[in-house]
Amino acid sequence: MSDARMFPHRHLLGIAGLQPHEIGFLLDEAEQWVELNRATSKHDDRLRGLTLINAFFENSTRTLLSFEIAGKRLGADVVNMHAAQSSVKKGETLIDTAMTLNAMRADMLVIRHASSGAVRLIADKVDCPVLNAGDGRHEHPTQALLDALTIRRRKGRVHGLTVAICGDVLHSRVARSNILCLTSLGADVRVVGPPTLIPAGIEQLGVATFTDFDAGLDGADVVMMLRLQMERMTGGFVPSLREYHAFWGLTPERLARAAPDALVMHPGPMNRGVEIASAIADDPDRSAITEQVEMGVAVRMACLDVLTRRRRGVEGWA
Amino acid sequence: MKAFTNVHLPDGGSANVMIGGERIAAIGGDIPAGAETIDGQGKLLAPGIVDLGVFRVDGPAFRFGGIVRAALMPDQSPPLDDPGLIQRAAYSGKPDIWVHPLAAATRGLKGEELAEFGLMQAAGAKAVATGRRWIADSGVMLRVMRYAAAFDLTVVSHAEDSGLTGSAVATAGETATRLGLPAAPAEAEAMAIARDLALAEISGARLHVRQVTTAAGFDLIRAAKVRGLPVTCGITPAHLLLSDLAVSDFRTFAHLSPPLRSEADRHAALEAVRDGTIDVIASGHDPRGPEDKRLPFADSAAGAAGAETLLALSLNLVRDGVIALERLFELIAANPSRLLGLEGGRLEPGAPADLILVDQDAPWRVDSGRMRAAAGNTPFDKLPVQGRVLRLFKDGREIA
Numbered sequence: 001m002s003d004a005r006m007f008p009h010r011h012l013l014g015i016a017g018l019q020p021h022e023i024g025f026l027l028d029e030a031e032q033w034v035e036l037n038r039a040t041s042k043h044d045d046r047l048r049g050l051t052l053i054n055a056f057f058e059n060s061t062r063t064l065l066s067f068e069i070a071g072k073r074l075g076a077d078v079v080n081m082h083a084a085q086s087s088v089k090k091g092e093t094l095i096d097t098a099m100t101l102n103a104m105r106a107d108m109l110v111i112r113h114a115s116s117g118a119v120r121l122i123a124d125k126v127d128c129p130v131l132n133a134g135d136g137r138h139e140h141p142t143q144a145l146l147d148a149l150t151i152r153r154r155k156g157r158v159h160g161l162t163v164a165i166c167g168d169v170l171h172s173r174v175a176r177s178n179i180l181c182l183t184s185l186g187a188d189v190r191v192v193g194p195p196t197l198i199p200a201g202i203e204q205l206g207v208a209t210f211t212d213f214d215a216g217l218d219g220a221d222v223v224m225m226l227r228l229q230m231e232r233m234t235g236g237f238v239p240s241l242r243e244y245h246a247f248w249g250l251t252p253e254r255l256a257r258a259a260p261d262a263l264v265m266h267p268g269p270m271n272r273g274v275e276i277a278s279a280i281a282d283d284p285d286r287s288a289i290t291e292q293v294e295m296g297v298a299v300r301m302a303c304l305d306v307l308t309r310r311r312r313g314v315e316g317w318a
Numbered sequence: 319m320k321a322f323t324n325v326h327l328p329d330g331g332s333a334n335v336m337i338g339g340e341r342i343a344a345i346g347g348d349i350p351a352g353a354e355t356i357d358g359q360g361k362l363l364a365p366g367i368v369d370l371g372v373f374r375v376d377g378p379a380f381r382f383g384g385i386v387r388a389a390l391m392p393d394q395s396p397p398l399d400d401p402g403l404i405q406r407a408a409y410s411g412k413p414d415i416w417v418h419p420l421a422a423a424t425r426g427l428k429g430e431e432l433a434e435f436g437l438m439q440a441a442g443a444k445a446v447a448t449g450r451r452w453i454a455d456s457g458v459m460l461r462v463m464r465y466a467a468a469f470d471l472t473v474v475s476h477a478e479d480s481g482l483t484g485s486a487v488a489t490a491g492e493t494a495t496r497l498g499l500p501a502a503p504a505e506a507e508a509m510a511i512a513r514d515l516a517l518a519e520i521s522g523a524r525l526h527v528r529q530v531t532t533a534a535g536f537d538l539i540r541a542a543k544v545r546g547l548p549v550t551c552g553i554t555p556a557h558l559l560l561s562d563l564a565v566s567d568f569r570t571f572a573h574l575s576p577p578l579r580s581e582a583d584r585h586a587a588l589e590a591v592r593d594g595t596i597d598v599i600a601s602g603h604d605p606r607g608p609e610d611k612r613l614p615f616a617d618s619a620a621g622a623a624g625a626e627t628l629l630a631l632s633l634n635l636v637r638d639g640v641i642a643l644e645r646l647f648e649l650i651a652a653n654p655s656r657l658l659g660l661e662g663g664r665l666e667p668g669a670p671a672d673l674i675l676v677d678q679d680a681p682w683r684v685d686s687g688r689m690r691a692a693a694g695n696t697p698f699d700k701l702p703v704q705g706r707v708l709r710l711f712k713d714g715r716e717i718a
Binding site: 016113115116117120121136199200202 | 490491492493494495496497498499500501503567568612613614615616617
């Protein structure tokens with residue numbers, strides 16, 4: 001029997017602040033949804049009557065779709081709001097938008113925004129639980145949870161594994177949430193990338209840093225590739241795509257440096273031929289990329305369920 | 319004739335202080351017959367604060383904070399780059415507060431063309447300032463300094479290498495990395511200071527670096543002073559009392575420019591106050607409403623309302639034994655006054671009777687919701703502090 005002591009948080013704004021057992025609880029909860037999602041009838045009614053608003057202030061296709069499916073499979077009324085970045089960029093408007101959504105009596109808000117901290121700002125102003133679907137370079141907690149679930153299912157554990165997170169760590173919320181999540185669960189985490197894309201002080205998050213890709217991959221159990229945003233090229237962070245691929249692109253030859261059964265992951269969407277070669281991305285024995293997408297729906301269902309338990313008056317949570 | 323009695327003075331002594339008209343007539347001695355006596359009830363009588371570098375003329379906040387003169391930064395709308403604007407700004411606080419505008423070093427503060435220092439000086443400008451930003455073009459900065467030197471104007475600079483800082487809103491390090499905030503290395507400050515010191519040496523200009531906040535920056539200033547360069551520097555209480563940990567939770571009230579630094583740099587700042595490297599403590603008063611602050615951190619405007627808390631927070635330095643009370647009033651009154659070429663800021667016969675009566679021990683709590691300032695954006699919200707201005711006199715006249 002679970003109760004609110006298992007997850008005593010009103011919102012899910014990041015992995016920071018979560019205890020290892022709370023992360024484990026969310027992963028355990030997600031397992032049942034993996035099963036349901038694989039059945040022919042993929043429906044559960046526990047969020048019936050609740051309004052879930054996905055407010056995306058930054059473009060997204062797959063994450064938005066994943067949250068929409070997660071909400072619908074749990075029976076919620078799901079509304080998607082695409083706020084063009086231009087019209088909602090100025091601040092009071094962001095708060096005003098949040099207050100508007102609140103006044104419409106949303107029962108759960110899922111928010112993505114291009115600025116670090118924006119989701120927390122909204123969470124402080126509304127009455128319902130808020131789930132961070134990515135804020136700037138800060139956090140993307142459900143991505144880290146789905147990655148941890150994928151690793152746990154493929155490797156049987158997270159503790160003690162060596163995970164190399166590779167690429168544009170500086171601009172990546174996926175990297176930050178994964179570093180916090182994986183180190184919390186006892187993995188040995190490395191970050192690997194061009195020196196211009198490794199943020200200062202990242203070692204203090206308990207990771208080792210490498211600029212030499214081969215050294216960083218050496219013996220890794222999990223190789224997590226990050227998307228290289230094309231606009232980083234114009235920002236002068238790397239000289240060219242071909243140079244990036246030559247030194248930090250994952251190829252079959254490079255992957256041979258990792259453990260023989262190393263798992264390759266990518267949060268998507270991939271730049272094939274830049275950070276990852278197609279031969280790896282498409283190899284079902286090595287790549288967990290489609291499985292990550294599948295786990296994404298399950299993890300998001302678990303989070304929506306858990307965060308709305310108090311509101312729904314679930315025994316032990318109300 | 320007025321006479322303050324039963325007061326103690328910043329140097330620790332106690333004496334009657336006589337005011338004749340707008341000036342201090344005598345310190346010590348008997349109260350002349352017929353003088354109006356003001357009983358200080360054993361409190362501190364000190365020079366009114368001269369605040370070197372505020373972004374807004376904010377009477378109620380200045381009155382509460384004991385500020386009688388304020389040097390207004392040129393970052394106004396429009397920028398203070400024209401004699402007419404300077405003249406208008408100089409009158410904007412009278413009669414209660416004297417505003418001393420700082421002339422924009424370049425037209426529109428764009429860092430490209432020299433502004434009319436000479437005409438602006440004639441209109442009342444007391445120094446030249448680069449504004450919130452550094453002048454990136456070293457050639458322009460050299461011309462600014464040479465030209466300012468000819469008019470005997472101090473150049474007040476902002477020291478952050480803009481190539482390094484870019485769009486950064488935090489100091490590179492663990493906190494910024496955890497929060498995912500655009501960040502720049504703290505060394506951006508020392509690089510800017512090193513250049514401006516080199517240009518000061520070439521040009522012979524007096525340089526005042528308005529805010530120095532890093533150990534490397536203090537080292538450069540310290541060494542330049544030893545070499546005999548006419549350089550001074552300042553700081554605000556925020557950088558003496560807070561480190562970048564204060565921006566955790568994305569608190570935009572702690573979004574400052576330059577950004578808050580590491581704990582090691584904060585300790586270096588305290589040491590620089592102690593050893594005399596820092597000449598000025600100022601409020602950097604920059605009230606900002608919700609339209610500028612209730613935003614995601616990187617989108618919010620930098621700056622804090624500091625006028626009300628300047629004295630109380632600075633008194634911590636005295637209580638903690640960093641400096642003596644007399645030295646504090648050099649930092650917040652005498653030195654900024656001298657830098658600007660003003661008469662005030664000193665307790666001596668003949669000086670303007672700009673005085674504050676202070677209860678050093680009076681406790682109060684900073685409350686961003688109940689500030690006198692135009693906005694309550696203080697990084698010290700809810701902090702219990704001690705020290706309150708009881709009465710304020712400008713040119714011998716009490717300001718209510």
